[in-house]
Amino acid sequence: MTDSVDNSTLRDAARTSKAWPFEEARKVLRHYEGGPQAKAPEKGYVLFETGYGPSGLPHIGTFNEVLRTTMVRRAFEAMSDLPTRLIAFSDDMDGLRKVPDNVPNQAMLAEHLGKPLTAIPDPFGKYESFAAHNNAMLREFLDRYGFDYDFRSSTEQYRSGAFDEQLRTVLRRYQAIMDIMLPTLRKERAATYSPILPISPTTGVVLQVPVEVVDAETGLVRFEDGGKLVEQSILSGGAKLQWKVDWAMRWVALGVDYEMYGKDLTDSGVQSGKIAQVLGGRKPEGLIYEMFLDEKGEKISKSKGNGLSLEDWLTYGTQESLAFYAYREPKSAKQLHIGVIPRAVDEYEQFRAQYAAQPADKRLGNPVHHIHDGAVPAEGPPVSFGLLLNLVGVMGADATADRAWSYLANYAPGVSQESHPALAALVHHAIAYNRDFVAPTLQRRAPEPNEAMALRELDAQLGALSKDATAEDVQAIVYEIGKDPHYGFEQLRDWFKALYQTLLGADQGPRMGSFIALYGVENSRRLIAEALALVEAG
Structure with missing residues (x-):
């Protein structure tokens, strides 16, 4: 937070802010203050949860769910003094249903289909199981970004007995859960459905078989395994629950207050919410978000x-x-x-640059407030990423950081890799992006006759500029040429597009005044000469 806005002002603004993290946080806050049922959570803290299925390598969608949930958690903390926690829960006791396309040793994985992910060897050969590998990747994601979270493994929770009491409740209220689930299933699926998934004592596979409750208090159930009738306790790792029942049980067992999930789980959320009530708890608050494509x-x-x-x-x-x-x-x-x-x-x-001058209510709606939890950096790099991409783009595939910094030193005297680490990072990113995606596709076209005339005029005016001319001086020249009817541009953007395509080899680009000031007048005139040479060659 900056000193110009005190904490009480920010807290008042947070309680009315329309920024989505604050709107989500207020849903949770209503459970604990302001109503006849309001009270502090018995567990001593407000619990936010994110769930993850480690059946494949985690991707940014997984990471973003933790990021967004953290934003809601921080918004809650801005409005309340109640302690909070965030659990990143891995459903790693789930059985592997199919082999992912993007991992090695697929034949080996195929031999273990149906087994809990924690019981399957790591195809990468680095960890004790496939789940351990993917869990480690997830935690590396989260740790790199500095998230504050508690990691929980489904396998460890089941095997330690942490879920045993809720598992007994599932057996006690078995029929009520079946009454919720059966109407949602196809006839064929309903015939074999059970909320309980026993772990086979012979194969170790997570079984999808009908189950008969023998004794709820001891967790004893009866089921068929390989043609034999088996009685087995579901407690302490003897079974896991079907997905929707498992989700509900987890909400109740852990006391989850908030969990967001994707639109594809909307129906699951409805059913799990009903099951949570049967188990004596409630569905947590949460945002249903759209999926990444x-x-x-x-x-x-x-x-x-x-x-x-x-x-x-x-x-x-x-x-x-x-x-x-x-x-x-x-x-x-x-x-x-x-x-x-x-x-x-x-x-x-752009949003970071606007933040400092904004009043409290606008700051809370600025994305950078939620990215930095209010501690927004005051300064940013002196050039845009787009401008850097154009700079390294004209250098071609052999662009280097040293060459880029030689131009930057002339454009913004006093900057260096040591004094501007954020800019140094942008240069590194720009070179990598140019090398892998821009340079292989760049192709400068020859100017049309009217464009060639305009480029010759631009070259002449650049040649007449004084050494102390600014980027704005150059931009004014570019504008005047584009607006001159003599050169035949119907709209100013047609002139800009011509500049981008003939000089930079791209359909879009930066303010040309800024680019020419960064790249240098003489270097820019050389680009113009190369473009005009294409006309002569044609």
Whole structure:
């Protein structure tokens, strides 16, 4: 928080802010203050939860759920002094249903289909199980970003007996749960459905078989396994619960107050909420968010591996830009692919630059407030990411950080990699993005006759500029040429597009005044000469 707005003012503004994290946090707050049933949570804290199924490699969609939930948690803390916790829960006792497409040793994994993920060898050969590998990746994601969370393993919770009392309640209220679930199932599925999934004592597979309750208090059930009738306790790891029942049981056992989930789980949330009531608890508050889509508009899938990894994003963009992209419009479907990164980087910086001058209510609606929990950096890089991309783009595939810094030193005297680490990071990202996605596709076209005339005029005026001319001086020249009817541009944007395509090899670009000031007048005139040479060659 900045010193210009005191905490009491911010707290008052938080209680009325329309920013979605505050709206979500107020849902939770209503349970604990302001109503006839209001009271502090018996467990001593307000619990936020995120769930994760480690059947495949985690992707940014998984990461973003924790990020968004953390934003709601921080919004809650801005309005209340009640302690909070965040649990990242891994459903790693689930049976592997199919082999993911993007992992090695698939034949080996196929031999273990149906077994709990914690009982399947790690195909990467690094950890004691497939679940342990994927859980480690998830925790690396979260730790890298500095999240405050408690990790919980489903397998450990079941085996330790932490869920035993709730499992007994499931058996005691078995028929009531069946009455909720059976009407939602197809006839064939309903014939074999059971809320209980016993672990086979012979194969170790998570069984999908009808179950008969023998003794709820001891957890004893009867089921068929390989043609034999088996009696087995479901307590302490002898079984797990079907997904919707498991979700509800977890809410009640842990006392979850808030959990968001994707639109694809809307029906599951309804059924699990009903089951939670049967078990003596309640459904937590939560946001139903829209799913991320890939470049083709298809849902991102862990098994397909068609989503971005955190490493992908952080190779080409900043952590702040990822958080910014996750924050915006969680109830709207958004594409998540490499191409969205540059714009996210620059839009984050635009909102960051606005923050300091905004009144309290506007700050709380600014995405950067939630990204930084109010401690928003006052300064940003002196050039945009888009401008850096254009700079390294004209250097071609052999662009280097040293060459980029030689231009930056002339454009913004006094900047260096040591004094401006955020800019140094942007240069690194720009070079990587240019190398992998821009340079291989850049192709400068030859100017049309009217465009060539305008470029010759631009070259002449640049040659006549004084050495102390500013980016704004250059921009004024560019504007005047584009608006001159002599050069035949119907609209000013036609002139800009011509500049981008003939000089930079792209359909979009920066303010040309800023680019020319950064790249240098003489270097820019050389680009113009190269473009005009294409006309002569043609």
